[in-house]
Amino acid sequence: MPHDTTALLDSSTATAGADAGRASATPGHDDLRSLEAGLDRLQTDPDRAPGAWRRLTTSVVPPIVFVVALVAAWQLTVMIAQPRPDIVPGPLDVVGAISQSWEAGRVQLAVATSLERGVLGFLIAVAVGTPLGLLLAEVRPLRRAMGPIISGLQVLPSVAWVPAAIIWFGLTDATVYFVVLMGAVPSIVNGLISGIEQVPPQLRRVGTVLGAGPARLALLIVLPAALPGYVAGLKQGWAFSWRSLMAAEIIAVGGTIGFGLGSMLQQSRELADLGGVLATILVILAIGILIELAFFAPLERRMLRRRGLLVHGGAR
Amino acid sequence: MSEQTAIRIEHLGKRFGAGPLVLDDVNLSIRTGEFVCLLGASGCGKSTLLNLIAGLDRPTTGTIDVPPGGAAVMFQESALMPWLTARQNVELALRLRGVPRAARRGEALELLDTVNLADAAEKRPHELSGGMRQRVALARSLAQDRPVLLMDEPFAALDAITRDLLHEELERVWRRTGRTIVFVTHNVREAARLGERVVLLSSRPGRIAGEWRIGTTEGRRIESPEVASLSIEITEQLRKEIRRNAA
Structure with a gap:
């Protein structure tokens, strides 16, 4: 039968080598080839990825300039208005507070404890939220039943769970992880569900036409297609993990709970050390920004660029 | 029949x-x-x-x-998977047809060559023009190898x-x-x-x-x-x- 690919391949490999095959094809075909190549060239632009220098000037420099200006204005205000240093400390006082606790080893300990909990809690939330999200997205009756509750949980501030968790688990790490999970899981589940809902029905149809059964359809087509929504959910899930963790650490101090950034914040407040409080806030903020910049932003950018969802260059 | x-x-x-x-x-x-x-x-x-x-x-x-x-089907929209390159889109059809992994790459490139797109094999759908996308879709439906x-x-x-x-x-x-x-x-x-x-x-x-x-x-x-x-x-x-x- 002439209608199988082997026959199709034979006719092109018969002329030994791809280039030779092209050259010795029928003149009409050569004509078509060059015509098509010309049209293809006309209809596409080379993909221009922004250079490292351009990235530096457009996305790295502006925030740095802004922060430097902010700190300068702060320092200037303190120098001109001369407020009480225990109510309005200057930037130098805050830097002093950080270096003081650095020398005492408290910052390192608090950052290590909180980061470990935050990352571990987030990973557990991913492990719980992903299968749950998949299940809810694919089993409609289940989603109708549980969807509104999951969405509601996303709105409920997870700090509200702290008192209950302390009663259940006492002042242990379990309390902290419970609160983190209640904060992060709903975001991850919702992200995955909305990602799957937004998969174009056409792609599923193509999958069916290509002969994919339900399992391979989910694995090879639906899940990759839902990735942007999933990553958005993960990003939000991390934000909720980190916030919930800080809330839990501020409220639940003592017992077997280790010394985290939240505990450090609470301790500084008890000592009425505003410089220390502001310093800790800055550290918490910096870690949030760092994780976003070092992990989520590149992941998201790479995914969107591959799919042509970042605007620059590409086909017309 | x-x-x-x-x-x-x-x-x-x-x-x-x-x-x-x-x-x-x-x-x-x-x-x-x-x-x-x-x-x-x-x-x-x-x-x-x-x-x-x-x-x-x-x-x-x-x-x-x-x-x-x-039968293989080709639609008005190319409906290519946006996260896969032209070659990988064709390979997906080969994979779902049951072609062993080792043979897929070569066959996908041959099929892209039949629609004059061998040079665009590593491009993603958004980098291709509408006509090129439809040619990839054509190569993909040929990959299904249905009569x-x-x-x-x-x-x-x-x-x-x-x-x-x-x-x-x-x-x-x-x-x-x-x-x-x-x-x-x-x-x-x-x-x-x-x-x-x-x-x-x-x-x-x-x-x-x-x-x-x-x-x-x-x-x-x-x-x-x-x-x-x-x-x-x-x-x-x-x-x-x-x-x-x-x-």
């Missing part, structure tokens, strides 16, 4: 739920290796008929016989210059692979340019309202006089069918 007949449709009727009849007593038999254009105005059930042949839907009455290999290729207005969204080239490309692929092609379109000239046989469907309900066979199909262009005169003839019949709906 005789060896010469690829698709046989007998007394086919289709209605969706309690709605009006979409297709009414359609009888059509398509030879192996034939290029048939299904032509009709909106609402004539062209796409419904194609879905029935593809097995994506079931007939209400009547029967459809398709060859055991089934029948169903095409649902595949070039409707393209500009005239690109469409003209793709007609040539498709004709070449058809001659080379000997596939049976059922090509749905609402463009009379396109049907007259491509088909060995043009089947006109009336609208609401869809019935076969006319049929034209083209003797020599070699060397036809969209601007050829025989294509133009056939178009005039078909258009006249098509307008008659459309006018009937006004009464």
Whole structure:
């Protein structure tokens, strides 16, 4: 039968080598080839990825300039208005507070404890939220039943769970992880569900036409297609993990709970050390920004660029 | 089924739920290796008929016989996976067909070469023009290696210059692979340019309202006089069918 690919391949490999095959094809075909190549060239632009220098000037420099200006204005205000240093400390006082606790080893300990909990809690939330999200997205009756509750949980501030968790688990790490999970899981589940809902029905149809059964359809087509929504959910899930963790650490101090950034914040407040409080806030903020910049932003950018969802260059 | 007949449709009727009849007593038999254009105005059930042949839907009455290999389908939108390169999109079809991993890459590149896209193999869909995307989709449906290729207005969204080239490309692929092609379109000239046989469907309900066979199909262009005169003839019949709906 002439209608199988082997026959199709034979006719092109018969002329030994791809280039030779092209050259010795029928003149009409050569004509078509060059015509098509010309049209293809006309209809596409080379993909221009922004250079490292351009990235530096457009996305790295502006925030740095802004922060430097902010700190300068702060320092200037303190120098001109001369407020009480225990109510309005200057930037130098805050830097002093950080270096003081650095020398005492408290910052390192608090950052290590909180980061470990935050990352571990987030990973557990991913492990719980992903299968749950998949299940809810694919089993409609289940989603109708549980969807509104999951969405509601996303709105409920997870700090509200702290008192209950302390009663259940006492002042242990379990309390902290419970609160983190209640904060992060709903975001991850919702992200995955909305990602799957937004998969174009056409792609599923193509999958069916290509002969994919339900399992391979989910694995090879639906899940990759839902990735942007999933990553958005993960990003939000991390934000909720980190916030919930800080809330839990501020409220639940003592017992077997280790010394985290939240505990450090609470301790500084008890000592009425505003410089220390502001310093800790800055550290918490910096870690949030760092994780976003070092992990989520590149992941998201790479995914969107591959799919042509970042605007620059590409086909017309 | 005789060896010469690829698709046989007998007394086919289709209605969706309690709605009006979409297709009414359609009888059509398509030879192996034939290029048939299904032509009709909106609402004539062209796409419904194609879905029935593809097995994506079931007939209400009547029967459809398709060859055991089934049919590959190409849609108006290329519907390529945006996260895969052109080559990986073709490889996906090969993988779902059960081609072993080691053979996929080479075969995908060969298939892309048949649609003159070997150089764009590592590009992603968003980097390709509309015409290039449709050619990747064509390569993908060839990768399915089914005896029948169903095409649902595949070039409707393209500009005239690109469409003209793709007609040539498709004709070449058809001659080379000997596939049976059922090509749905609402463009009379396109049907007259491509088909060995043009089947006109009336609208609401869809019935076969006319049929034209083209003797020599070699060397036809969209601007050829025989294509133009056939178009005039078909258009006249098509307008008659459309006018009937006004009464």
